[in-house]
Amino acid sequence: MIIYTLHEEIALIRNRLQTSERAEHLRQRMNSGEHWRHRVPRPAELSTAQMDCSLPERKAHALRLMCEQMPVAIGPEELIVGMRTFMPPENSSAAVWASILPDYYRDEAESALYTHGHAATHNVPAFSNVFRHGLGGLAGRARARPADEPDPAKQNNLASFAIACEAVGALSRRYAQAASGQAKDTADNARRAELEAVADICRHIATKPPRHLHDALQLHWFVWLATILEVGCLVTSGRLDQLLAPFWPADPAEQQWAHELLDCYVIKCNDQTDYWAGTSLVNNNIMLSGLRPDGADGTNDVTWAILDSMARLMMPDPQAAVRLHKNSPPEFIHYVARLLRDGVSQISVYNDDVFVPSLAGAGFPIVDARDYALDACQDVNIADKSEFYLAANIPLTQTFLKALEASPDDVDWETFFRSYQALVAEEIDRHLTDYCANIKGKPSEPCPFLSAPMDDCIATGLDVANGGLRYRDKGVFLAEPVCAINSLAAIRCVVYENRDATLAEVKAACKANYVGYEHLRRKLQAAPKWGNDDDAADLIGKELLDTAAREIIRHRIDEEAGFLAGVHQPHHVACGRQLPATPDGRRDGDPLSVTLAPTNGTALRGPTAVMRSVTKLDPMLCQWNSSLTMTFDPVFLAGEAGLEKFAALIRAYLAMGGPQLQVNCISADTLRAAQRDPASYEDLIVRVWGYCDRFTSLSPEYQKELIDRTAHAV
């Protein structure tokens, strides 16, 4: 068997469909950052704080100022236009994830009346309604409503929705003007015609629904961009293939152009990738395929085309979460497996046969459960109607350490485990009670542009963060799960079964960061571990996570809205840095694992065993959030025969009820080579957790963790 180098594999992918010269140029320009020169600091003096209107309106006006004043720039050969050119004002300490809207709070006192941070949560704009009504249509509906709306607060919201939609329309018109202007100055006839078309498109979509694919892509991009301006980061793209399907040309003669437009869009998604590189700010995660609301499979030409674009262009953004179910077209599953095997780690897999039933079980109508989309990195949402992120995160390992500290040295296993579970239940209760109190106590800051297109915000006159969504259910996630499971399993084995150490010794060893306790650390490390299809660890995990999930679900926000259960561990290296030594043998500051992935170096029985462990959890309790990150050495999956097996592995995992899967198919040697020679590995994109990044953009400690992951690849 010939095993290709990574570059040869990428070359093979690139040759599948022809990438146009234009797309190749755009790609190179985007990678080399030619668009950065248009960026300027947002003038510090911009402000709407003194305007004589309500807060929501002032915030919408702040967006308007951005849209009216942010420099517009159209790069050579661009067909999809729009750059984020306002950067934090000079002397600003705004973090890269923060929105840089001009000030809209009158003063500190007013600002203190609102809960902030909504803008930094995960958001899926309601693209379908923008497509349905157009920005002008939405503004019109919002303006028409106050006629029958007696509540002044709601009137203010509605006014803010209209202002925001009109603001984005204004941005579009400015791009129309810029395109027109550039057209006049362009000698090349073909390019002039393109710019005139772009101008026409931007004029049209400033107010109206899209007529064709180019309109749709451009409008989608402007909505995404404007939402970023409003909330700062973590804006995803919804079920893009479903949104674009009506616009995909049926005529094969037009499809080449359609692919080219899609390439331009995919490249354009990298507009701020450099700005967020190495920070985990998931950019434009697209949800693809999966069940439609009517129960049929949603794979369409656009699904294939988007994946093909991504695989050919191999840029860090966008990512794609592919929804699969037992009736997904087999050739599609095979294609997704091929891309994953070939290193397109931007793709992750979601199991409709887990999420749809569990969302329906949570009480959502089946048509909505079938319409789930990715919220940001790993968590799902029902677009246009909900925002599940986030009520609380329950740190299972930190809680475990508290339970360990509090337990008497002579406690028996059963009592120890039950008291830990009781502490987890207390944590859940406290967090969720606090959440309910907080949302009653203080309103969240409004988000006019995010709210305007949502299904119910105009109808209710309420903002997205303050009751305007049809579903106000909120997700909770159980964090740090694997370290807790492994710590419990280690204690049961070493202290209670083998009687090889006392609980007091384990506590002392952890406190000492295992200095002087190396032999005990090895014993604890050698104890049963999650990810080996070993019931000794897995059933502890099941008992812990399933019981905690049920505890979450038992709580309710009110009669209409409840809490959803999930598991999540992002920022696993940074979070690990904050955690002291744990009884699974982990030292102070060592990384945690990503969500349900086994701790690096502890999965000793291969990938089937890892999958068996994960699928022991009750899938009906995975309601909005889960992931399994795995690493494969490409040698094992080489050739067509290897690909067949990989596809079969994925299909079996889905059939067993595995909720989600994301992979890196890469060897440690390749990563080390990339460290030594970053310039030659610009194309190397790795899955960190719910997001991907250029390997060379990652911090040294995340690079090291990824190498550790791959060094223990199966």
Added chain:
Amino acid sequence: MSLTGRLFDIQRFSVHDGPGIRTTVFFKGCPLRCLWCHNPEGIRMGDELSFLPDKCIGCGWCFSVCENHAHQMIDGQHVLDRDKCTICGRCAEKCHAAALEIVGRTATVEETLAEVLRDRPFYETSGGGMTLSGGEPLMQIDFAVALLQAAKGEGLHCAVETCGQVAWKCFERIVPYVDLFLFDIKETDTVRHEQYTGAGNEQILDNFRRLYDTGADILLRLPIVPGLNDRDEHFRAAAELVAQLPDLLGVEIMPYHRLGLSKRQRFGLPEDDQCLLEVDTPEPDTVAMWVRKLRGLGVNVINEL
């Protein structure tokens, strides 16, 4: 009492031992002593003691329990004197650093099958199943037959890797339960065969032909080791053999790799043939050349290039 077998590993997600995703059961004991063996821990029936000195954390447990004083500290290094070692296993019992490990265990048919059945969902989607390998699985013919019978009872696809150096009766007994044979032929020249493996190839070739005549599905495997059997005459002889067997499923070239060398050290097995220390894993281009050569002689070589 339940039938037991001597095994040294049960490996899940095996992707090179037959079609689909498989679990490979590695039997201890082998009648041959191939110079290039990459599972030397499978040659003998008894337990092996694996010693990886780099993992030693110096806890002293093994020193304290070894009645034969086989563990010694020499110049600050933990050294194992294999001559004194009786492979009793006491030192490995509590070596949590995994520096010392006993490899080899006795398992019942039920235990073994239970382990194999865990991955049934993966067999179903991939057309995989169970493979018996080793060592030489047919050396423990009663256990092998019982395990295969039980596996067929569960509807599993069963493959057997064999070196062929066993009595024909063994093949006769298992043929009804085997879906695919992976049959090794190491050398077509019997003198060289004895030099490289410790036995001539007459019985092996005889068994191969007789197995073919039963109509069993067979994939012929040719381990090719640079400098030893990568000779034109061997390729030609293999091609001639195969030409007489049109219903053979195919031929697979198994390129040499060096994994066996470090294992010999690890298990304290004799590294008696110095020339193999200088043989490198062949480059992909070399393997491709072998494949093309054999295909040029009319052989259906299934290796993917």
